[in-house]
Amino acid sequence: MSFIGLDLGTSSLKAVLIDADQKVLAEHSVPLSGARPQAGWSEQAPADWVTATDTAMKALRAQHDLSDVRGIGLSGHMHGATMLDAADNVLRPCILWNDTRASTEAAKMDADPQFRDVSGNIVFAGFTAPKVAWAKNHEPQLFDQIAKVLLPKDYLRLTLTGEHVAEMSDAAGTSWLDVAARNWSDDLLAATGLERSQMPRLVEGSEVSGTLRDALAQQWGLPKGVIVAGGGGDNAASAIGAGxxxxxxxxxxxxxxxxxxxxxxxxxxxxxxxxxxxxxxxxxxxxxxxxxxxxxxxxxxxxxxxxxxxxxxxxxxxxxxxxxxxxxxxxxxxxxxxxxxxxxxxxxxxxxxxxxxxxxxxxxxxxxxxxxxxxxxxxxxxxxxxxxxxxxxxxxxxxxxxxxxxxxxxxxxxxxxxxxFGAALGAARLAIMAATGAGLEVASMPxxxxxxxxxxxxxxxxxxxxxxxxxxxxxxxxx
Known part of the structure; x- marks a missing residue:
């Protein structure tokens, strides 16, 4: 029985395969690059994440048999705005966490007391909500086509499972989550011109979020029915990896x-x-x-x-x-x-x-x-x-x-x-929890x-x- 952790970083995608005792059996990293088309802008093409995942999975298969994999966990850089239309087509390059173009929109949101009261945080320009507000102000035709907004690792999840799902740690960095209640806030979404239907379903990071598509399982040498755990934002997943x-x-x-x-x-x-x-x-x-x-x-x-x-x-x-x-x-x-x-x-x-x-x-x-x-x-x-x-x-x-x-x-x-003991291991540990029902004993300090x-x-x-x-x-x- 083995488990895979996928960590979508800004500069690379890392995959790690561990057994039930958390011994590393195989690992592989695929470099990624971004674009800075204007000062203060930072973007990536989601298609590159998908290609990198395919490369990493094939590299794991070349190193070790994957036929006993039970679960996959996901981690990724937070706050990115991946905007999709009704057919799940990507409308524009993902606006990343270190993009500061939405400083005006962030300041306007932060001046609205409900954002701090409900989300528990300042609305930083790097968070997801002001980026979508920027799109509304500067790319209105694109904004009108938005059917779903996904965080980067959750776009990977969509390609793996066909499910629109986010988990709590990553969602908390959007400025749309009621962090105390661990649920989307309809009021904060409305203040951005969005509705709950445009948000992914929420799960905990240690819960099952979906099942790997059969075609991908066959392509990568995995069995049918491999679950995909909720996972975590990069820092939360790193914390799980470090205990x-x-x-x-x-x-x-x-x-x-x-x-x-x-x-x-x-x-x-x-x-x-x-x-x-x-x-x-x-x-x-x-x-x-x-x-x-x-x-x-x-x-x-x-x-x-x-x-x-x-x-x-x-x-x-x-x-x-x-x-x-x-x-x-x-x-x-x-x-x-x-x-x-x-x-x-x-x-x-x-x-x-x-x-x-x-x-x-x-x-x-x-x-x-x-x-x-x-x-x-x-x-x-x-x-x-x-x-x-x-x-x-x-x-x-x-x-x-x-x-x-x-x-x-x-x-x-x-x-x-x-x-x-970073985010890829943390993602794999969350896969163990989701697939087996194990508790926090899995996430011990190294x-x-x-x-x-x-x-x-x-x-x-x-x-x-x-x-x-x-x-x-x-x-x-x-x-």
Whole structure:
């Protein structure tokens, strides 16, 4: 008996095959690219997701027999607006999470008190609802054809099962969900010019959402009747993969964007903090998270600027030392938590003739850490306490960066042993729950290889530099 997790990321689709004991049997990643046709725009063609899924499934089959697969779980990048007509044709490229074109529409929605009251969150420009409102204002003929709005992974589900279904964790990031009631809000939909009939059916992430089409099962070597679980938005699925499901559990993710995520057993929103309060991917559970828009993305930007790879930039930074005078504000495409500012942009400060690529790299890593520290402060303001966190994502491969983060945040960071405990594994775990009826015991924390503790001898230096960072933000904001 085996299970598949599919994680639709911004830059790749990852597939993982695990057995009933969660041993990884096969895995494969397929690169994806997006388009930025105008400043602040970010789009992908849903057809590329379908092609990537086919490629990944065939690669799994080439590595391992798939004839005993019982379930498939889905994860994907959140907030994308995939608009379909009555025949399920895609009306335009999907507008992605890091697209900021709908800032005017978002501000208008956020000024309507019912959005924060019902959804529990600020209406960020990256969320789904303002993007559809943008289409209504700028592409009215297209808007009039909308029969369904699906999130990215849920468009994949449609191609796999023929079902229009979403689950709670992803739906919570649309600005249309009553997050406390875990149901669509007719009032919020009406405020966007939509009706409930244009929304997918809702399930929990650990529930069955449909069955894989027979033709696809035959094509990929799977048996008939393979169930497809509800799954989760990328962060909720990552939390399932890392065992972050109980109150007090947390992770920090250093991916393209950065996430500080804490599980909760209660709905406790505080929209003014710009902390996201969403449903988790399992019933009767919620989570809070602070989100920064450029984590490894900031390092990749510096890599492009210097002509070096990110690995080359971070390979020779030595032992952790006190921050230098050079500062970097990582707001390359705006910022979410805690600033909720789509217009602010990044900045280097205090450069001189001696500033080289090594010093610039340290400044970038420190600047991202200070942005995380602002998220941490916002989470604390809501009453959420984080005493330790699992470190995940590509940036967690940098030992230096992890020491910077642990010292800046003042919490130990735990590195999982043996493997990637991210969203693809979380999706596969949700497939196990949906197919077998298993509970949260499936989503245990992984063995920890090592823990990186804060360097208390440098705490004061990092605290002082973080204060300078905040002053620089205020100055930049007031320009």
């Amino acid at each position: 972050v499901v109980a109150k007090g559990d947390a992770f920090i993710s250093l991916g393209t964007s950065g996430v500080l995520f804490a599980a909760s057993d209660a709905y406790q929103p505080d929209a003014t903090s710009a902390v996201h309060t969403f449903c988790h991917a399992v019933p009767d559970t919620w989570h809070q998270m602070g989100v920064i828009l450029a984590a490894t993305d900031a390092l990749q930007w510096l890599a492009r600027l210097t002509g070096q790879t990110a690995a080359e930039l971070t390979s020779d930074l030595g032992d952790l030392t006190a921050p230098q005078r050079t500062l970097f504000l990582p707001y390359l495409g705006g910022e979410r938590t805690p600033h909720n500012d789509t217009q602010i942009r990044g900045q280097f400060l205090h450069l001189d003739h001696n500033t080289d690529a090594r010093q610039a790299t340290r400044a970038v890593l420190e600047g991202v850490a200070f942005a995380f520290a602002d998220c941490h402060a916002a989470l604390r303001s809501t009453g959420t306490t984080i005493e330790r966190a699992i470190a995940m994502g590509g940036g967690a491969k940098s030992n230096y960066w992890l020491h910077v983060l642990a010292t800046t945040l003042g919490i130990p960071l735990m590195l999982p042993k043996d493997g990637d 063995p920890i290889a090592r823990t990186i503790d804060p360097d208390t001898t440098l705490t004061a230096a990092f605290t002082d530099t973080h204060a300078r960072y905040r002053e620089a933000y205020i100055a930049l904001k007031n320009l």
